[in-house]
Structures are given as structure tokens and as C-alpha cells.
Amino acid sequence: MSFLSNIFARRQQSSSVAKDRLQILLAHERSAGGEAGESDLIRQLHKEIMEVIARHVAVDQDKVQIKVDRGSGCSMLEIDVEVPQELSGKRVS
Amino acid sequence: MAKVLVVTSGKGGVGKTTSTAALGAALAQSGQNVVVVDFDVGLRNLDLVMGAERRVVFDLINVVQGDARLSQALIRDKRCETLSILPASQTRDKDALTSEGVARVMDELREKFDWVICDSPAGIERGAQLAMYHADTAVIVTNPEVSSVRDSDRIIGLLDSKTKKAEQGEKVDKHLLLTRYDPARAARKEMLSVEDVLEILSIPLLGIVPESEDVLKSSNVGAPVTLAAPTSLPARAYFEAARRLSGEKLEVSVPVEKRGFFDWLFKRDA
Numbered sequence: 590m591s592f593l594s595n596i597f598a599r600r601q602q603s604s605s606v607a608k609d610r611l612q613i614l615l616a617h618e619r620s621a622g623g624e625a626g627e628s629d630l631i632r633q634l635h636k637e638i639m640e641v642i643a644r645h646v647a648v649d650q651d652k653v654q655i656k657v658d659r660g661s662g663c664s665m666l667e668i669d670v671e672v673p674q675e676l677s678g679k680r681v682s
Numbered sequence: 683m684a685k686v687l688v689v690t691s692g693k694g695g696v697g698k699t700t701s702t703a704a705l706g707a708a709l710a711q712s713g714q715n716v717v718v719v720d721f722d723v724g725l726r727n728l729d730l731v732m733g734a735e736r737r738v739v740f741d742l743i744n745v746v747q748g749d750a751r752l753s754q755a756l757i758r759d760k761r762c763e764t765l766s767i768l769p770a771s772q773t774r775d776k777d778a779l780t781s782e783g784v785a786r787v788m789d790e791l792r793e794k795f796d797w798v799i800c801d802s803p804a805g806i807e808r809g810a811q812l813a814m815y816h817a818d819t820a821v822i823v824t825n826p827e828v829s830s831v832r833d834s835d836r837i838i839g840l841l842d843s844k845t846k847k848a849e850q851g852e853k854v855d856k857h858l859l860l861t862r863y864d865p866a867r868a869a870r871k872e873m874l875s876v877e878d879v880l881e882i883l884s885i886p887l888l889g890i891v892p893e894s895e896d897v898l899k900s901s902n903v904g905a906p907v908t909l910a911a912p913t914s915l916p917a918r919a920y921f922e923a924a925r926r927l928s929g930e931k932l933e934v935s936v937p938v939e940k941r942g943f944f945d946w947l948f949k950r951d952a
Contacts (some may be wrong), residue, residue, distance in 0.1 A: 607828050615832065
């Protein structure tokens with residue numbers, strides 16, 4: 590039986606399970622981060638960007654999203670700021 | 683121009699010390715002046731792996747604290763005269779290393795040697811961060827195994843943020859050294875392949891060191907594998923990695939044993 594199931598079942602290979610698990614885990618860890626490394630950078634950036642924005646506009650803490658994506662050629666820093674509705678049309682001098 | 687290289691991994695037991703010794707000896711055999719520095723304070727082992735354990739008088743902490751001169755602490759390898767070792771302390775703890783003291787010693791080493799190779803302790807704490815802080819180049823030792831790959835990713839993050847180069851807005855050159863690799867198991871999809879690990883970590887590949895009995899045999903007798911068994915597969919991988927570090931462009935290949943019929947018949951060798 591096990592001989593036959595080995596032939597016909599074609600179970601997923603363990604190395605591809607490992608790769609998938611790692612890719613999901615690391616995508617999460619790279620953006621959320623622990624207490625060291627890039628997360629430090631992200632926290633610092635978040636704080637300073639908030640300070641700059643707060644000088645001009647009142648923005649909610651969680652309306653500012655910062656992510657770092659590490660690619661092979663370059664890394665991408667993604668900063669996403671959601672500005673309140675009433676200001677988006679206005680020009681800030 | 684001296685180069686400071688850190689051999690690091692996050693995870694313990696993946697082959698940092700073995701790789702430090704092997705790469706150091708390989709670079710030294712090409713005629714360059716090399717020092718290998720043990721940063722694993724309290725758990726020193728580089729001296730033992732290199733067969734210098736009975737010649738340690740002063741150590742890194744003594745030099746950092748000014749109790750000994752650098753020249754008193756350096757041990758010259760008996761087999762290769764361009765290779766020196768700076769051992770860690772076995773009795774003190776890592777808090778005895780000050781950032782200023784380490785910076786002063788690294789400057790002094792840069793003047794004396796072509797390569798300063800720092801063997802990092804495991805982990806991501808202060809000891810590991812001190813070992814990587816002055817690095818121009820990093821070798822990240824990784825096993826094709828989930829926990830090692832995850833920890834390497836973490837270390838790459840630290841190299842990009844917690845080093846002197848990162849603070850100055852520059853980049854540490856990062857290289858992946860895949861160790862304990864078993865091509866047959868990777869082919870059977872029982873082990874992460876070279877391509878898998880490269881895709882996940884996305885840093886350039888420095889070399890693939892196959893799982894081999896020669897590594898343990900060499901450490902048993904206290905010699906880097908590139909000195910004890912220079913024709914073995916792992917030694918060849920380390921020699922090629924050393925040439926790449928020196929700037930040569932060499933294709934990385936998966937090392938396989940070419941065995942003749944009689945080798946195959948009488949499989950054991952010494």
C-alpha cells in the first residue's frame with residue numbers, strides 16, 4: 590500500500606514546503622520586524638516622518654505606513670501617508 | 683588597503699569558526715597577510731580549531747583594555763607564516779569589550795595586515811554586533827535549513843543597519859557561503875537547493891561547501907581544512923571562495939567528488 594501510495598500520491602517535496610514557509614515568514618518579519626535591524630530603521634523613520642507631517646497636518650499614527658522590501662538589486666523603502674480628506678485638495682505653502 | 687571581513691550567521695553551529703579558519707588559511711596561502719580574530723569572548727574556539735590553543739598567552743580583551751600590546755597577543759601560525767590569530771578571552775565576559783577599544787585594535791590590525799577576518803559569536807546581541815561593526819565585507823554562513831536561513835536574513839538586516847558602513851550611508855559587501863550542502867539530497871528535493879536559498883536571501887553567492895568528513899577530521903587535529911586536506915572538496919570550495927574574495931571572477935559550481943572505480947570499491951580513505 591505504502592509502495593503504491595508513494596508512486597501515485599506524489600506528495601509535495603519537503604524542500605518546497607521549507608521554501609514556501611520561509612518566504613511567508615520572512616516577508617512578514619522583514620516588514621513587521623522584531624526589535625533589531627531594519628525594524629529599528631523603520632521605527633525611527635516612522636517617528637521622524639510623523640514629526641514632519643505633524644508640523645503641517647494632523648495625521649493619525651496608523652495612517653503612516655512604512656515598509657522596507659529587500660530585493661536582489663536594490664531595496665525599496667515604501668512610505669504611505671494617508672492625508673485627511675479636507676487637505677488633499679489644498680496646497681500647503 | 684586592508685580589508686575587514688566578518689564571518690557571521692546568527693545561528694550557532696553552522697560553520698563560522700571552521701569557515702574563518704579555512705578562508706583565513708586559504709587567503710594566507712596566496713601570500714597575503716591575514717589575521718583571524720576571535721570575537722566569541724567566553725567561548726573561544728578559533729584557537730582550538732587552528733591548533734594554537736597551547737600558545738595563547740594574551741588575548742583580544744587584554745589588548746582592548748591595554749594590558750598587552752597587540753604584538754604580544756598575536757600568534758603566528760606554524761604552518762603558514764603569513765597567517766596570524768588573535769584569540770578571544772576564555773575567562774572574561776563580552777562586556778569587557780568596549781567599542782572604543784575594539785575600534786583602536788581594528789585600526790592597528792588594518793595597518794599590519796591585508797585581511798582582518800573576524801569570527802563572530804552566534805546570536806544578534808552585542809558580541810555579534812561588535813564583530814560586524816568595522817566590517818567592509820561580510821560572509822554569511824548559512825546551512826540549507828530553515829532556521830539557519832531565517833537567522834541569516836536577520837543578520838543581513840543588522841549588517842545593513844548596525845555597522846559603521848551603514849551609519850555612513852555605505853554598504854557592507856555581503857556574500858553567502860552555503861555550508862554542509864548535500865547535492866544528492868537537494869536533487870531529491872529533501873533539502874533547500876542553492877537556488878532556493880539565493881532566491882530567499884538575495885545576496886551574491888561566494889561558495890558552496892559540501893558536507894564532508896574532512897571538516898571534522900581537520901578540526902580534530904587542529905588545522906584549517908585548507909591546510910590539513912587541501913585537495914578535499916570542502917578545501918577546494920574554500921580556496922575558490924578566497925579567490926572570489928580577492929576579486930577574481932570565478933563561476934560557482936556545486937562540488938562533486940570525481941571517484942575512480944577503485945576509489946569507489948575501497949571507499950575509505952585514511
